[in-house]
Amino acid sequence: MDGLMRMGDMEADAVPEVALAPQGMEGALGDSLEEAFAGVTIGSDRYEPLADGEYDAVVLGTGLTECIMSGLLSVSGLKVLNVDRNQYYGGLSASLNLKQLFEKFKGVQVDPPESVFGKSRDYNVDLVPKFIMASGNMVNMLIYCDVAKYLDFKLVDGSFVFSGSRPHKVPVTPSEAMTSGLMGLLEKNRCRQFFSWVHFYDLEDESTWQKRDIRKVTMGEIYKYFGLQKDTIEFIGHSLALWRDESYIEQPALETVQKIKHYADSLARYGKSPYLYPLYGLGELPQSFARLSAVHGGTFMLGAAIDSVLYDSEGKACGVRAGNQAAKCKFVVGDHSYFPDKVQKKGKVVRCYCVLSSPPANTRDSNSCQIIIPARQTKTNRKSDIYVLVLSSAHKVAPEGKYIALVSTTVETDDPASELKPGLDLLGPIIDSFLAVDDMYEPASSGQADQCFITRSYDATTHFETAVDDVCDVYQRIFGKALDLSAPKPGSR
Numbered sequence: 001m002d003g004l005m006r007m008g009d010m011e012a013d014a015v016p017e018v019a020l021a022p023q024g025m026e027g028a029l030g031d032s033l034e035e036a037f038a039g040v041t042i043g044s045d046r047y048e049p050l051a052d053g054e055y056d057a058v059v060l061g062t063g064l065t066e067c068i069m070s071g072l073l074s075v076s077g078l079k080v081l082n083v084d085r086n087q088y089y090g091g092l093s094a095s096l097n098l099k100q101l102f103e104k105f106k107g108v109q110v111d112p113p114e115s116v117f118g119k120s121r122d123y124n125v126d127l128v129p130k131f132i133m134a135s136g137n138m139v140n141m142l143i144y145c146d147v148a149k150y151l152d153f154k155l156v157d158g159s160f161v162f163s164g165s166r167p168h169k170v171p172v173t174p175s176e177a178m179t180s181g182l183m184g185l186l187e188k189n190r191c192r193q194f195f196s197w198v199h200f201y202d203l204e205d206e207s208t209w210q211k212r213d214i215r216k217v218t219m220g221e222i223y224k225y226f227g228l229q230k231d232t233i234e235f236i237g238h239s240l241a242l243w244r245d246e247s248y249i250e251q252p253a254l255e256t257v258q259k260i261k262h263y264a265d266s267l268a269r270y271g272k273s274p275y276l277y278p279l280y281g282l283g284e285l286p287q288s289f290a291r292l293s294a295v296h297g298g299t300f301m302l303g304a305a306i307d308s309v310l311y312d313s314e315g316k317a318c319g320v321r322a323g324n325q326a327a328k329c330k331f332v333v334g335d336h337s338y339f340p341d342k343v344q345k346k347g348k349v350v351r352c353y354c355v356l357s358s359p360p361a362n363t364r365d366s367n368s369c370q371i372i373i374p375a376r377q378t379k380t381n382r383k384s385d386i387y388v389l390v391l392s393s394a395h396k397v398a399p400e401g402k403y404i405a406l407v408s409t410t411v412e413t414d415d416p417a418s419e420l421k422p423g424l425d426l427l428g429p430i431i432d433s434f435l436a437v438d439d440m441y442e443p444a445s446s447g448q449a450d451q452c453f454i455t456r457s458y459d460a461t462t463h464f465e466t467a468v469d470d471v472c473d474v475y476q477r478i479f480g481k482a483l484d485l486s487a488p489k490p491g492s493r
Contacts, residue, residue: 040326042310042319047326051299055081055327058320060306060334063091064282065455067289068471069333071145072483074296081327082293083320087303089290090127091335092438092458095283095397098123101353105434116431117355118399124281125353125397127436128458129389129406130467131156131275131370134266137468139276140485147288154395156275157366161239162373163231166362167426170239187229194226194236198260214253222253234374236260238385242465244410245375245383275463277368280396306338309452317451331451333474336441339454343441348411349460351438352420355431356403359390362426367394367403370462371426378422384410386423389462402431408460411437446477453478 039046040053056078059070067089070082088094096104098112098120112120132138132153142148160167161182168182178188202208203215212222223233237243241259248256266274278284290300309332310319317332336343363369371388378386386409393400407423416437424430443454456470475483 040319040328042326042328043312045326047321048324050304050320050322050325050327051081051301052079053327055079055299055329056331057081058083058327058329058332060084060320060332060338061091061455062086062089062286062290062300062302063335063455064093064286064289065467065471065474066091066333066335067286067293068141068145069455069474070298071147071289071292071296072471072475073333074293074298075145080293080298081301081329082290082298083301083304083306083322085303085305089286089302090283091286093126093128093282093286095124095126095281097121098125098355101125101434105353105436118402122393122399123397123404124283125404126282128351129277129282129391129404130458130462130464131277131389132464133262134269134274134276135262136266136465137472137485138464141468141471142288144485145289145292147292150288150291151284152279153276154279154368155270155273156277156368156370157394158273158364158369159239159275160363160369160371161235162371162377162422162426163235164377167360167371168235168362169364170235182235183229183232187232190227191232194222194228197226198257199264201257212253214257217253218250219253219256220249222257223249230376234376238374239372240264242461242463244385244459244461275370277391277395309338311450315450331447331453331478333453333455333478335455336443336457339443339452342444342450342452343454344444346440346442346457348416349408349438349440349458350411350416350420351406351408351436351460352417352424353434353436354405354407354424354427355398355433356390356405356427356429357401357431358428359392359403360388360405360426361428363390366390367392371423372462373422382412382419384412384460386420387460387462388423388426406462408462410440410460448477 040049057073057080059066059080059082062082062084070080074080084091098117102108102110102112159170161170163182168180178192180188183191197210200208212225237248240263241256263274294300304322306320306322308321309317310321310326312318319326319328320332359366360371369390373386375382375385386407389406390403391397392403398404405427407420409419411419413419417435440457440459442456447453453474455474459466472483
């Protein structure tokens, strides 16, 4: 199948179009015209109804996290209204063609020369591209919500870690460890023993522990027990367990061992790479979850600017207002841009989108790959890793013979662009590039007091694990229980 992963076949007549509600009174979608013109009273104020006028939940924004929440809430039996000020789905996780990239990041409306770039419409550049772990929670969520059938995925060619002077293929099995250029012969043997121990470790079978209870001993103690060197520890912690800093070393080893097993399971699922990416980019993901919500009764309004969230006498969200229209609700979910007074800045992320004519050197001519540059490898005082993500026409995001590379990291200095240099240096000749520096926000509170549940900004990582963690966190804050992806699928209840 040439790496193409079809998680299901979408029947053309199986799913209705997502309902788009007009902004005027003619857009009220109540059970009758009489209900539509009855008006909505919130507190002492009376409004024209926004869509149906009354919902269990209102979701503000159509980014991936928000659309996933719309789908989950609708599947749970709640009546959901999802509103976005933009005329398109995706928000910060939208996909742009090349002409749109020039307009957004360089402020110019041009037709990029096809002789240099190829056709603009052949580009689908994700603003926040992230790979999907083949056995990760994003795949579990796609399957659980029954939206995987709307998408086609293809394997990412490989994952690499920068060490010394070049990228190296990330080894995760004992056999790969023995052939890796990351380590000398003696270290390869120690690494092989470590991976074998991780593979066979079973919390229910003490004979597999080698007298190391990972619920109690730290990861640093485990590394010391196996005698692993710094470079080996670095790629295990950052490229397999996907930690973003070194704090995990002083924590119990349980979570790190689970993360390594998770990476190995993802690799074993299709045998070549632990990562998947959807054809035509991530822009299809929000729309798939939006369609799920619509199937279960959710209503979507694009191009509708929300002026304010309305609160009751106890300070709890009870509705949203757009001009002289309003919709009642029991709680509100949304991205940080709708709640400027309820979020706190947690830093900045810098991203550089580059157009290339060839893949980066030392990546085995991969059409798609991830390169992680651990902070220590930059030979600076950095604390944050640098991430490089490369895609091409193999995933239908660029014309034939062109590559899209994203270099990103958490900002630590007053010169964000210069912080990307170690990653940019790996790319070779760059046809053109587009730089973005974005603030990262997180909710200032859990949202349980005011019933405003705010999602987090996307971080600099090139994988979806932290984004899925945010979905699970928002779900937990709303319902007071963990999201159980092993429960019966929607529609089977």
